[in-house]
Amino acid sequence: MRPFFFGLLYTLTWSASTPINAADWQPEMHGFLQAHGASRMGGVECPAQTACDWPYNEQRFQLKLEGSGLEVSLGYAAKLDLVNDAALGDSDLDTRELYVDYNTERFTVRAGRQVVTWGVADLLFINDTFPKDWVAFFDGLPLEYLKLGSDALRIELFPEFADLQVMLADFRKDSLPDRDRFILPGPAISADLDEPSELEASLRASRYFGSWDGAIYLSRTHYSAPALSQIAGQWHGEFPRLNAYGASLSGPLWNGVLSLEAGYYDSVEDRNGTDHAVENSQTRFFVAYSRQIAEDTTLGIQGYAEWMYDYDAYRRALPAGMPERDELRTVATFRFTQFHLHQTLRLSLFAFWGGSEGDGYLIPSVRYAFSDDLWGEVGANLFVGDRNGQFGALGDNDNIYATLRYAF
């Protein structure tokens, strides 16, 4: 975290002149013990450096502390994970969240490591440019591990016409499938990554229009995956600049929920599309509908499209032998969720289908709550279809997983 944030934490914590009553500040303590394992399916042969049979095998202890003081105008929270990663022979203290809050009637401030989720899509992201952990997701860790915390200052303002959120954050890259746990196509490339040092800035303005939720989003950020290029035989990766502008709308329709979201990705460093390493500008759009179809049974469908600009320039710049992407990439998703036994048993299927790339990704799962404190889940991550597609490329990484969590 930068000195900027420490300074702010200090100011927020000590500028109040009211004497501090220690009893007010006592934290509430919770957490969990969790074991998670994912086993590779299909008898695939792995390169030597890849955790082959068990790409995930970890035990995790999470401690969650929360408290407030000064008549609740100040608050703090910490979520700290102690992780034993038996698959890679590693252990680590992972600061998932660590922040302080300052709340007033007209504005709130949150400073520190925090998770932020924007947008209305289900597992598709357009205006949420915040960091994500796709490694955890593809190996079946609980959904919360898809989101990584940002070291950020978040200010919320509440004028009459809308709620405004302003985020100023350090850049944090996505955690993408690597060769420690995944079998990936193509040769292994080792590259020096150069992470951006300037602050990322994002704005969200939201309001209700009757029963509809509307929001607009502006982000001055960077692509969260690196653009790789070769200079004098050495691979080098940078995270190109990205400006994203978008909007979303969500509301009731025929006893269900209709959601729409769109965004324009302005690829600042490749506006004419001639640099094959850097993404071209895009428009992204999705429409979704979800509805309860029977008792404790919900169905959701989404259609998503990504339109690449300057496609001809992209094709001209593409080096020979590299797979060519489509000008219009489409993905449909399907979610089925059903509860049984007083919602202690959850059956779920989430499926991505890449319409343009001819590939797919299926996530069936069953979760059972043995008690209020203990639940277990078994499921699978199955990648099917064309090996040149974004999901199909992970075809050697099908896995079944199991998670057991005891919460306190």
Add this chain to the structure above:
Amino acid sequence: MRLINPQGKERKREMTLLRKNLGAAGEQRYYIYFHEPADVKGTAFMVWKYPAREDDRWIFIPAIKLVRRIAADDKRSSFVGSDFTYEDVSGRDAADETHSLVGEETLDGRPVFKIESLPKAKVDYARRLSWIDRERGLPLKEEYYDVRAELLRTFTTDEVREVDGHWTATRRTMHNAQSGHRTEVVFDEVSYGVGLGEELFSERYLQRPPRQWIR
């Protein structure tokens, strides 16, 4: 709220429920914050309830700081796995059923109206009998029957207290006659007319619970 299965195994939900009535037309706002169990602590529901159309409903999932609008049919959805539906918690629209007075009697020493209600649209029950306290206006018992006249669920009011001039059912039970599962609700603290602002029922407060009301 205690969820008790036929073997006597219990699960417990502890929550704060804030409600605001908007005008006389029956429009209401609900905010429900979960304190227990630990794994769902911080989860919050918000409902904008309308008398003549489907409610708007949102959930806040604290683990990913996500506010999401949820699609749920309040007549058929169990409220957090309990024997109560969402509609049992937030109240049923009187115009959804036709009602007839079938008798006046006493129940546990209280004078009651016995009322038969038949739903107009297809729901999970075909007939409902209610015993309403004539003086306090509270339902003391309800029985839900299916089309074959078999008992589905029984609601009972187990404790009544007068709070701030309002008669209030402070202990209530819903028993599922078919499965043997039951749910008991105890209201530890009840207050009326505390001056909840309409702005509490918004995304802002789903993200950050109003600590003045939720401790």
